[in-house]
Amino acid sequence: MRKKLNLLLGLVFIISMAALTGCGGSGKAGEKNPYEGKWVAVSAQMMGISVSVDETFGGDFEFEVKNGGKVSFSVGDTTGNGKWSVEDDQFTLSIEGEKMVGTIGKDIISFDDMLEMGVKVIFAKDGTDAMDPSLYLTEEESAVIGKWASESVEELLGDGPQTSMEGVDNINDALRLDFKNDRNVTVIYKGEEIGTFPWSVALGYCAIESDNPSLSVAINDDGTLKVDYSNDEDYYTFHCVKSDGK
Structure with a gap:
């Protein structure tokens, strides 16, 4: 009887671990990736001088990080899809064949050469305090x-x-x-x-x-x-x- 009980408990443990692994492997079911969501360009600088995001890119510049390494973006009237990945404090964004590496900060991602235009662009996580434009004034x-x-x-x-x-x-x-x-x-x-x-x-x-x-x-x-x-x-x-x- 004791042998059967131990076997049953072992089976329950294995099934529980398998279920947790299926939810992401961290043991925290349904936990959202911290980078998922919309990121909005809040600052653009060229040669150390602030420039308008709208004027530089022909409108708002946003991208949305999704699960599975996917990303959607909009630059002015242009929309499309791409990929993203994170390693250490580096955020890699690939859109329209262009690969850009940004530095991750508190609710911001900073790209020193966005789209190879020589423009430094800072994106803020939508809905956070980092959206405040006064934080990026010279x-x-x-x-x-x-x-x-x-x-x-x-x-x-x-x-x-x-x-x-x-x-x-x-x-x-x-x-x-x-x-x-x-x-x-x-x-x-x-x-x-x-x-x-x-x-x-x-x-x-x-x-x-x-x-x-x-x-x-x-x-x-x-x-x-x-x-x-x-x-x-x-x-x-x-x-x-x-x-x-x-």
């Missing part, structure tokens, strides 16, 4: 973030900087710029919101992607901004300082 970009107001204005053929301007009671309201950490800036001209536009910083200049009005921004050595503003009727140069938003 020192120069961080200095621009915030609300700015004009302190003086100069006409193209005027007599020099003025602290008053027709159409506004307070020179601060002549031009206001609100640079946000998602790399968009809201422009307010003579008290009217003109729009919100993408911006980027490089070599002491801030480019605002707007044709009308056109805005050319130079970052002065003292940390203030020189803004050339022009539309169909006006052409002014504003000297802007950080404001408290009031």
Whole structure:
């Protein structure tokens, strides 16, 4: 009887181990691979200068890691499939015949030469704190973030900087710029919101992607901004300082 009982217990043990092995071999049934899920490009840099992901790749750049080493991706309007693998802290991504190796961090994967374009791209795990764009701002970009107001204005053929301007009671309201950490800036001209536009910083200049009005921004050595503003009727140069938003 004891021999039969021991045999029965042994059989139960073998069946249990086989069931656990079938669930992944770790003994943790249904455990999801930590890399599975959607990864979104949150930062792109070329020659150490931040560039727009949308402008560089023609839209959003995302890939979704799936079970079994499979991956789906979308670059702008282009979609496709590929493969992925992980070894140590290296993440290998193969899409459209291109093999790229990225470095794994906390909820991020960083590729130094994405698609052999000379662009460093950082992908963040969707839904994590790593999605915060402010984490990837350069020192120069961080200095621009915030609300700015004009302190003086100069006409193209005027007599020099003025602290008053027709159409506004307070020179601060002549031009206001609100640079946000998602790399968009809201422009307010003579008290009217003109729009919100993408911006980027490089070599002491801030480019605002707007044709009308056109805005050319130079970052002065003292940390203030020189803004050339022009539309169909006006052409002014504003000297802007950080404001408290009031």
